[in-house]
Amino acid sequence: MSTRSNAQQGAPAGAAQAGAERSRANRTLLFKLGTVVIAMFGFGYALVPFYEKICEVTGLRNVAQADAVGNTQVDTSRTVRVELDANTRNLPWQFHPREPVVTVHPGELKQVVYEVVNTTDRPVTGQAILSYGPRDAAQYFRKLDCFCFATQTLQPGERREMPVVFVIDAAVPADMPAIALSYTFFEVEGAARMASANQD
Numbered sequence: 001m002s003t004r005s006n007a008q009q010g011a012p013a014g015a016a017q018a019g020a021e022r023s024r025a026n027r028t029l030l031f032k033l034g035t036v037v038i039a040m041f042g043f044g045y046a047l048v049p050f051y052e053k054i055c056e057v058t059g060l061r062n063v064a065q066a067d068a069v070g071n072t073q074v075d076t077s078r079t080v081r082v083e084l085d086a087n088t089r090n091l092p093w094q095f096h097p098r099e100p101v102v103t104v105h106p107g108e109l110k111q112v113v114y115e116v117v118n119t120t121d122r123p124v125t126g127q128a129i130l131s132y133g134p135r136d137a138a139q140y141f142r143k144l145d146c147f148c149f150a151t152q153t154l155q156p157g158e159r160r161e162m163p164v165v166f167v168i169d170a171a172v173p174a175d176m177p178a179i180a181l182s183y184t185f186f187e188v189e190g191a192a193r194m195a196s197a198n199q200d
């Protein structure tokens with residue numbers, strides 16, 4: 001009889017101890033999950049200035065401003081082949097360079113022209129994004145004037161010539177004999193409607 005009563009008294013004590021351990025484990029898990037949430041929020045918050053710094057260093061986001069040109073000496077002892085490419089992404093335009101390839105001396109001021117036609121019966125606004133090949137070429141290619149600095153709105157059937165004025169820095173390595181420029185135009189949704197509403 002005494003053995004049974006000891007067992008009955010031990011059962012609630014064991015259950016209380018198990019409940020305390022479970023409560024402690026739950027608090028530990030809650031603390032760990034809270035720490036993960038705070039760390040994720042901090043990482044997301046820190047990602048914006050980190051991204052801005054990467055873009056500043058690589059020159060990826062300075063699409064709306066002209067590049068600074070330091071050395072204006074023309075190196076006539078060598079040439080760089082510049083290959084021009086034009087693409088559209090979900091945009092009903094015809095878009096191409098007037099000349100697909102030009103040859104320039106490092107340090108020489110050069111202008112090329114792209115032609116674009118809006119083939120629709122409505123105004124369309126697009127934004128051009130430039131990419132380089134090889135990737136390292138971006139640090140030597142200086143745009144002084146470019147249609148990519150701003151959005152372009154074309155009326156129905158409108159044809160436009162758009163210049164790009166550039167200099168290839170004289171510091172371009174000799175093992176970079178060619179640079180590819182690839183412009184891709186994307187439609188800017190709603191921009192044409194806003195422009196036509198402002199005209200009314």
